[in-house]
Amino acid sequence: MNKKKLPELLAPAGSREALLAAIEGGADAVYMGGTSFNARINAKNFSFDDIKECAVLAHKYGVRLYQTLNIQIYDKEIDSFVRDAYRSAECGIDAFIVADMGAASLLKKYVPEMPLHASTQMSAHNKDAGYTLQKLGFERLVPARELSLTDIKTMVRENPLEVEIFVHGALCVSHSGQCLFSSLVGGRSGNRGVCAQPCRLPYTCDGKSSYPLSLKDLSLAGHVTDIIDSGVHSLKIEGRMKSPEYVLRVIRVWRKLLDEGRNATYDDIKALEEAFSRGGFTDGYFTGNVTKKMLGVRSDYDKQISREIEKFDGITRKMPIDMSVKIKRGEPISLTVSGKSGVGTATGEIPMEAQNAPTSQEGVLRSVSKLGNTPYTLRNIDIQLDDGLMVPVSWLNNLRRDAISYMESGVELVPHKPEGILPERITIDKPHSKNTKKLSARFIFPEQITSDCKEYFDKIYLPLNKYTSDADGFYMPPVVFDSEKDEVISFIRKAISEGAKSVIISNIGQIGWFDGLDVELVADYRFNIMNNIHAAQMESIGLSEYILSPELTIPQIRDISGNRGVIIYGRIPLMTLEKCVIRDNFGCERCDRNAPGCVTSICDRRGYIFPVVRELDHRNIVFNSQKTCMSDRPLELQKANIVNQHFIFTTETAKEVDEVIDAYKNHTPLAEAVRRI
Numbered sequence: 001m002n003k004k005k006l007p008e009l010l011a012p013a014g015s016r017e018a019l020l021a022a023i024e025g026g027a028d029a030v031y032m033g034g035t036s037f038n039a040r041i042n043a044k045n046f047s048f049d050d051i052k053e054c055a056v057l058a059h060k061y062g063v064r065l066y067q068t069l070n071i072q073i074y075d076k077e078i079d080s081f082v083r084d085a086y087r088s089a090e091c092g093i094d095a096f097i098v099a100d101m102g103a104a105s106l107l108k109k110y111v112p113e114m115p116l117h118a119s120t121q122m123s124a125h126n127k128d129a130g131y132t133l134q135k136l137g138f139e140r141l142v143p144a145r146e147l148s149l150t151d152i153k154t155m156v157r158e159n160p161l162e163v164e165i166f167v168h169g170a171l172c173v174s175h176s177g178q179c180l181f182s183s184l185v186g187g188r189s190g191n192r193g194v195c196a197q198p199c200r201l202p203y204t205c206d207g208k209s210s211y212p213l214s215l216k217d218l219s220l221a222g223h224v225t226d227i228i229d230s231g232v233h234s235l236k237i238e239g240r241m242k243s244p245e246y247v248l249r250v251i252r253v254w255r256k257l258l259d260e261g262r263n264a265t266y267d268d269i270k271a272l273e274e275a276f277s278r279g280g281f282t283d284g285y286f287t288g289n290v291t292k293k294m295l296g297v298r299s300d301y302d303k304q305i306s307r308e309i310e311k312f313d314g315i316t317r318k319m320p321i322d323m324s325v326k327i328k329r330g331e332p333i334s335l336t337v338s339g340k341s342g343v344g345t346a347t348g349e350i351p352m353e354a355q356n357a358p359t360s361q362e363g364v365l366r367s368v369s370k371l372g373n374t375p376y377t378l379r380n381i382d383i384q385l386d387d388g389l390m391v392p393v394s395w396l397n398n399l400r401r402d403a404i405s406y407m408e409s410g411v412e413l414v415p416h417k418p419e420g421i422l423p424e425r426i427t428i429d430k431p432h433s434k435n436t437k438k439l440s441a442r443f444i445f446p447e448q449i450t451s452d453c454k455e456y457f458d459k460i461y462l463p464l465n466k467y468t469s470d471a472d473g474f475y476m477p478p479v480v481f482d483s484e485k486d487e488v489i490s491f492i493r494k495a496i497s498e499g500a501k502s503v504i505i506s507n508i509g510q511i512g513w514f515d516g517l518d519v520e521l522v523a524d525y526r527f528n529i530m531n532n533i534h535a536a537q538m539e540s541i542g543l544s545e546y547i548l549s550p551e552l553t554i555p556q557i558r559d560i561s562g563n564r565g566v567i568i569y570g571r572i573p574l575m576t577l578e579k580c581v582i583r584d585n586f587g588c589e590r591c592d593r594n595a596p597g598c599v600t601s602i603c604d605r606r607g608y609i610f611p612v613v614r615e616l617d618h619r620n621i622v623f624n625s626q627k628t629c630m631s632d633r634p635l636e637l638q639k640a641n642i643v644n645q646h647f648i649f650t651t652e653t654a655k656e657v658d659e660v661i662d663a664y665k666n667h668t669p670l671a672e673a674v675r676r677i
Contacts, residue, residue: 004228006258007235010066010164011251014043014240019054021244021312022063025251029064031097033240034088037081038068039099039121040240041193048087055092059411061319061375062340065092068240069107070099070119072191072530072549075559078103079426082110086422089114092414099177099191101136101508101527102534106428108137113416115139117164121177121191122508123526126151126482129509130159132541140164142236144175145218146285146578147481153230154482162233168250168272169238171215171282173199174575174622178478178526181574183551184624184675185608191528191551199575200297203602203610205585212581212602216296219272219281221264224257242276244312249275274305285578290618292584318377321407325364325383327351327391335368337403339376344407348399354390361385367396374404429536431562433544440565441647442475442504443657444599444613448649452658456665457647459502464488465616467495473502473519476510477616478526478576484616489513504547511541520544525567535562547646550628554677558640568630568637568677569660570648571611571623580618599651611651623650629674631663636677 011022013032022030032054033045046054051067058065067088073081081103085096089111096114098104099121107116117140118124118133125144133141140162143155147165156163172179172190181198183189188196199213218238220227227235235258237250253271257264264272273280278296283289321339329351336345351359361383369378440459443449446468449460454470462471474495480488492513502520505511507527514521523529523538523546530549538546539562547565548557550572557566582590582600590600601609608625615621630637637645649657663670 006228007232008064008164009251009254009258010234010236011247012169012237012239012242013247014040014045014242015244016044016046016050016054017244017312018240018242018247019058020315021248022251023058023061024312024315024317025248026255026317027063027251029066029094029234030058031066031068031236031240033068034084036084037071037073037077039070039119039190039193040068041071043240048091051088051093052091056413059092059413059415060341060408061317064094066095066097066117067093068097068119069103070097070121071193072528072534072551073100073103074556075531078106078428078531078533082106082426083422085114086111086418089416089418090414094415095140097142098138099528100531100534101537102428102529102531104136104138105533105537106426110422110426111416111418113418115416118142118161119176120144120166121528123175123177123478124509125175125479125507126485126509127155127159128512129507130155130161132508132511134160135541136537140233142166144479145171146175146479148288148483149223149226149230149286150288151481151483152232152286156231158482164234164236165227165232166218166238167220167227167235168254169217169242171218173213173215173577173579175479175578177528178576179574180551180572181622184572184574189551191549198604201604203604205581205602206600208585210585211295211297212585213575213577214278214297215294215579216278216280216282217276218283218285219264219269220283220286221253221257221268221272221281222283223286224263225261228258228261239276245309246275246306248312249309273302274309276306277302290579294579315375317375318371319375320379321376322379323368323381323403325368325381325385327359327364327383327385327389329386329389333391333395333399335399335403337400337407339407342407342410342412344403344405344410346399346402346406348395351386351389351391354388357390358388359385359391363393364391364396367393368400370397370400376404428533430532431535431539431560431564433539433563435561435641435643436545436563437643438565439645439647441649443471443649446470448652448654448657450654450658452661456661461502461504464491464495467491467498467500469499471500473500473504475504475524476506477619478506478573478621479578479619480507480510480616488616505543511543522565523547525550525572529560530556532560532562535560535564545644550677552677554636554640554642557642557677563644565644565646566642566677567628567648568642568645569628569664571625571627571650572648573621574610574624575620575622576615577620577622579620580614581612581620581622582614583618613650624675626673626675627670628677629663629670630677631660632667632669633676634667
């Protein structure tokens, strides 16, 4: 029976020591960040000299090295971004992990040889995302951690790219790339690598204080056989902020499970918990068992046992190599050495006829297997030795040293070295569309849409599953797994048949669903568009308008061209949750997604209240406690040419909606504390 090919085991490294620990533990590949443009900017990270040194070492061990360029890029950073990526490529990086689609297009232009992996920050969660990403030059995607085994299998089977899944480590409660909590509330952007982790704090739900957003760490160690059978290409361990000891322990356990083709035992799970846990692990998304049992906080006991695991003292790992020795009468002796890092062949003198003691098989083995302080250990050897010949030991020792040297010199230390040189000036494509004056608004419930709304707004949007003819179009759910697609497609057909003419697209995996349909497509703020090149890409794949990221300031917005929409009013969604906070904390009777006014909330330690609304199935959206409002700042908007203006209505009653419209008509402030752009 054919043995299934094992997936790549991909380890995190936030420091050089952690990278060495990953190699020692048996990783096939390591991902790390440079000193800028990565989502773990507070890790030690790697200078260019570090990258070059680590690439040489990793490649000698047959380990690939991937660099994270997984944050959103501002226009002013584009030149530095491209030049830094180019230098990293020269240092020997094997692939870039990228979150910004605009940045990815620059890499394809200026470092075209480099493979691109789509970061989980891109929020890819269905097979159709793979087809769009393939057109944009990606070879691999890292889908959402919220996928079930069923959806993972569908993605592997039916999308054109390699699939890399997270199998162990910390879980964000929000879908990656869809969390603005730390940014808009605390000023530290997760999309820019400085998340403050507000999800780990306590909140009050229905009068009870708890940790409704703090998930246990993920571990799929109990599902190794299913994962291998699924055909995924790579298994990713989270942890670039973790210690070398954590990396060593976790990689060793996973290496053993993969090599032995089995699921974890109690002892394996215990070993993983000792490295790091928050009261144990969860596999809830993978199994579809998404309940309160997924929640966890890190206790003093958890911290204590982690302090007691073995210390990492450097690489002792030996790489297995195979040898083939030929000692034939009348021919130069030869030795071929092959291993993960390559193949090397050395030849020597013609063997002599033995006068007394001919060279034996044991003698040859003894000489060529003296690997000493090298990072190698002999796995297999084939010795072809004619009788009656004599080869001095010194010849065999020289042969061994030369063959290993040739093998190492054949290692491809810079597999994707850039060709040519960068120009003095990095040029970028800008959007060609005209910045159109328009007022648009989205609502959660049809009952919020008043006659004043219909008169004031050029475009009105409702959620896809609540679309009525009171609206001009609908906005798509932020997440649609492959297992949910049929239901969503039926909603789309119904809405279009009832007159919907405009659609706000929420995810890269939804774009192709509207091919051939007579509707205008708008890219939502969920695409995290923060620069001109990303906006231009949205145009190139068929979107006529794009709503910019609410993380941008007015000066940053001013510098972006094209038909850019800007959110100037409303509670901005902070998190997209796969785990239902409403059901867990308020009961299913409060979780009817079709009930007008069905809004619950969580309250933080300072008394700020964050509304929570149910999405499709039991998905939740957490909204900001404060509304963004610019009703009394019309000149600021005018100076930045913010004429395509978007409103978000959530908890407002119909009366309150009209009051907001009056405030914008009369340029007066709201009677409450608000957030400014």
